[in-house]
Amino acid sequence: MSAAVIDATGQAGPDRTAGAPARPFAGVAREHLDGLYGYCVRLTSDRTEAEDLVQDTLLRAMRAYPQLRDENSVKGWLFAIATNGWRDLCRARGREVPTVSLDGSDPDDEFSLFATLAIEDPFPYSDELHLDFLRLFHDEDVHEVFARINPVFRAPLILTTIHGFSCKEAAGILDVPLGTLLSRLHRGRKQLERGMWDYAVNNGLVEVGDEP
Amino acid sequence: MIDCTEAVRRMWAYLDHALERGPAEEFETHLDACQRCCGELEFSRHLKGMAASTGSEALPDPLRRRIDLLLEGGGLPIEGGTARD
Numbered sequence: 512m513s514a515a516v517i518d519a520t521g522q523a524g525p526d527r528t529a530g531a532p533a534r535p536f537a538g539v540a541r542e543h544l545d546g547l548y549g550y551c552v553r554l555t556s557d558r559t560e561a562e563d564l565v566q567d568t569l570l571r572a573m574r575a576y577p578q579l580r581d582e583n584s585v586k587g588w589l590f591a592i593a594t595n596g597w598r599d600l601c602r603a604r605g606r607e608v609p610t611v612s613l614d615g616s617d618p619d620d621e622f623s624l625f626a627t628l629a630i631e632d633p634f635p636y637s638d639e640l641h642l643d644f645l646r647l648f649h650d651e652d653v654h655e656v657f658a659r660i661n662p663v664f665r666a667p668l669i670l671t672t673i674h675g676f677s678c679k680e681a682a683g684i685l686d687v688p689l690g691t692l693l694s695r696l697h698r699g700r701k702q703l704e705r706g707m708w709d710y711a712v713n714n715g716l717v718e719v720g721d722e723p
Numbered sequence: 724m725i726d727c728t729e730a731v732r733r734m735w736a737y738l739d740h741a742l743e744r745g746p747a748e749e750f751e752t753h754l755d756a757c758q759r760c761c762g763e764l765e766f767s768r769h770l771k772g773m774a775a776s777t778g779s780e781a782l783p784d785p786l787r788r789r790i791d792l793l794l795e796g797g798g799l800p801i802e803g804g805t806a807r808d
Contacts, residue, residue, distance in 0.1 A: 537794035549780040625763040641766045653777040673778030678741045
């Protein structure tokens with residue numbers, strides 16, 4: 512997949528119906544519904560909003576489908592439409608579209624969950640300290656942690672880690688240069704690590720003397 | 724040889740197979756000599772796996788029914804954005 516094949520605006524473009532996809536949209540869309548819903552849930556951090564976004568995405572995609580030239584790219588194409596739809600949803604609901612300055616440094620950039628666990632040692636009798644920490648987290652806990660990550664950094668993390676897109680594909684879906692994607696991905700990972708530690712401390716999953 | 728800070732910075736990209744050959748080889752050379760980073764790599768692998776496995780969500784049945792209607796109807800009955808009942 513390349514950014515060039517992702518026309519996620521949902522707007523009618525030049526007539527390319529000569530190369531229209533052979534398969535009907537409904538069948539193609541159904542193959543990606545669970546993945547698309549999962550993406551929307553993580554992106555919006557809200558299941559009701561995610562339901563709206565999935566439906567809005569499908570409506571936009573349905574209109575734009577005849578112009579899709581590469582059926583193999585349909586998953587990324589749907590995710591790109593969802594991403595744009597989510598930005599529109601933020602605007603329509605009077606929320607600022609999340610942005611970030613990449614110039615400033617983030618205090619979480621240097622945080623290491625691995626090192627923090629080794630230092631804080633919340634399970635002194637464990638042979639598997641780090642894995643025991645991860646075992647504390649249920650799905651809903653991870654959902655909470657993801658929800659607190661800045662959406663600009665969250666989106667690359669969701670696309671690559673959860674949905675298996677390559678960094679290049681994720682950059683295409685989010686319509687950013689690869690370098691920007693990699694930088695945001697790194698910050699997303701660090702915010703995930705920091706978020707998991709803070710969540711565990713704040714919810715009493717681990718007991719430590721002083722917060723680092 | 725790269726240091727631990729740089730190795731950690733490359734770690735998730737390495738797990739994603741997103742590193743180019745040169746940086747990946749430098750990373751692997753570091754791992755050969757650094758038990759700590761081997762441990763962190765293993766931890767990162769588990770962390771990524773956990774994040775990935777909790778990210779799947781099955782479509783709720785009521786939404787699936789609405790989407791079926793939308794897909795079968797070609798989207799025509801529902802205009803302009805959300806398609807809630």
